[in-house]
Amino acid sequence: MKVEPLLSDVPERLLTERLILRCARPGDGPALQASVDASLEGLRPWMPWAQAAQSPEESEAIVRRMAGQFALRQDLPFSMFERCAGDAEGLHVGGTGLHRIDWGVPRFEIGYWVRTGFEGQGLVTEAVRALSRLAFDRLRAARVEIRMDTNNAASRRVAERAGFTFEGILRRDTLTPDGQLRDTCIYSRVRGVEEPVS
Ligand SMILES: CC(C)(COP(=O)(O)OP(=O)(O)OC[C@H]1O[C@@H](n2cnc3c(N)ncnc32)[C@H](O)[C@@H]1OP(=O)(O)O)[C@@H](O)C(=O)NCCC(=O)NCCS
Structure with missing residues (x-):
């Protein structure tokens, strides 16, 4: 059955044991900026978008773009917050989401930092498990x-801890943030197949 993405019911907030995953909204810019700023060194080798500190305007524009793409179901980014008493949002502790979506299959790619x-x-593993449940269920x-x-x-x-199966390596498939040729691993989970968890 063909899925009309705009009619697809996607929760804007997911609770896990220790995290709140929430779609971005206007006003989230400062929280994102602080989180990226505190993490630049660790992100720089892997994330092309995290090469330099963001200005307040850039951060706010990013969260507004995320909110727009989420609403249009073009991309489903979630911000990760600590889950505090009464399910209040604590510190912004990263980002994740269902990306590169093909609603026709449907197929999603999970990203994270x-x-x-x-x-x-184990926070990211916890987030990946929650997004996998969202995607499949x-x-x-x-x-x-x-x-x-x-x-x-x-x-x-x-990926391994969250029960994804290693499928192989795409050789020289893209570039690292500093412009070197890069090999890419692909892990997947597919509907109806129990994957061994390592
Ligand atoms: C990759 C990343 C999201 C992992 O987040 P995390 O919260 O530490 O993940 P978890 O705690 O759920 O699991 C981390 C696992 O990796 C292992 N690990 C952490 N650093 C490692 C390293 N440098 N080398 C090998 N294993 C490492 C941990 O031991 C743990 O595995 P274990 O349970 O078998 O011990 C985080 O390191 C990060 O943000 N990196 C920069 C951005 C990035 O690379 N994003 C992914 C792009 S594809």
């Missing part, structure tokens, strides 16, 4: 994939 100081606690995904630089060991572990 975490704020410096919040790595190694509510958005009827046939396939969800995660791609990363072959050298990005932490990102590969996240």
